[in-house]
Amino acid sequence: MARTPAPGTRRRILEASAKLFGEQGVRAVGMQQVIDATGVGKSLLYREFASKDELIAAWLRESDAQWWEQAEEVTAPHSGDPARQIMALMEFFQASVREPDFHGCIYYNTSSEFRDPAHPGRQEATLHLKGLRNWLRDMGAQAGAEDPDALADTLMLVIGGLLANGEVLGVDGPARMALATAELVLRQHCPNALAGAAL
Template sequence: MARTPAPGTRRRIMLVASRLFRDHGVRAVGMQQVIDETGLGKSLLYREFPSKDELVAAWLRESDEEWWRIAEDAIDRHTGDPVRRLFALVELTAESARSPGFHGCVFYNTSLEFRDDDHPGRREALAHLRRMRDRLRVLGMEAGAERPDDLADALMLVIGGLYVSAAALGPDGPARVAVSTAETLIREHCPVPAAAGA
């Protein structure tokens, strides 16, 4: 008779996989490493996640949900100030890039690790990035941007550059000007100036 997984088994796997994937990249981590670090049997791991691809996709879905919970909370703190709401999302990305042990954005990193558009990890990563782009566009519209699509794309370039630069050269390298660059872009596109210090 098959053993019933203990409560919290899936959570335990996800916590270990998340740390390993963030620290080493997805391709560098094998299922045996996840098994070893969780202390679980192989059958328990594969019962929860029948393949590494499914584990990667589940990790990215959970990372996406966590990111948007934090992001929407940051945005909602500025209800009534649409320009500040837009700027809050950029600030949040800068804060994450300054966090200790930052190795880059897991969504950008994973999308680059897997070039096949049908790979579950790449699909989840790109879904997050498209959602980010769309959220910036909507926030730009709410802030009165004359060309919200252009503003969203420009801010995506700033955010992507911020993540890559911070991972490679640290937060005190070129990433340090990302927030002021985003503020300049928002000022150029929106009729009401962005109040970064507000």
């Protein structure tokens, strides 16, 4: 008779995988490491996740949901002020880079590890980043940007630079310029929303 997974097995696997993938990179982690970290048997692991690719995709989907919950928490206090909400999100990115266990953005990291557009990990990473770009575009439109797409794309470059430089050169390197740069971008694209305002 097949063993029934104990309650919380899937959760334990995802939590252990998140730690391993975040610290070592996705490709570097084998399924045996996940088994060792969780203490579950191989059959139980593969019952929950039929393949490593499936595990990677599930981890990124869950991470995406958690990320948007955090983003909502930091932007909600500024509801009705989309320009300030954008800056609140930028501050959230800056704070994440300052965390001692920051190893880069899991979405950019995963997409760079898997170049095949059809890979489930790359697809989930792309969905997250497109979602972020769409949010920035929508907030920009609400803030009165003449070209919300240009605003979103420029801010995506700032965010990507912040995360990449923060991981390699530290938060006191080029990453320290991210907030000031984002503010300049907002003032350029949304001058009426920010006229006389201190972000």
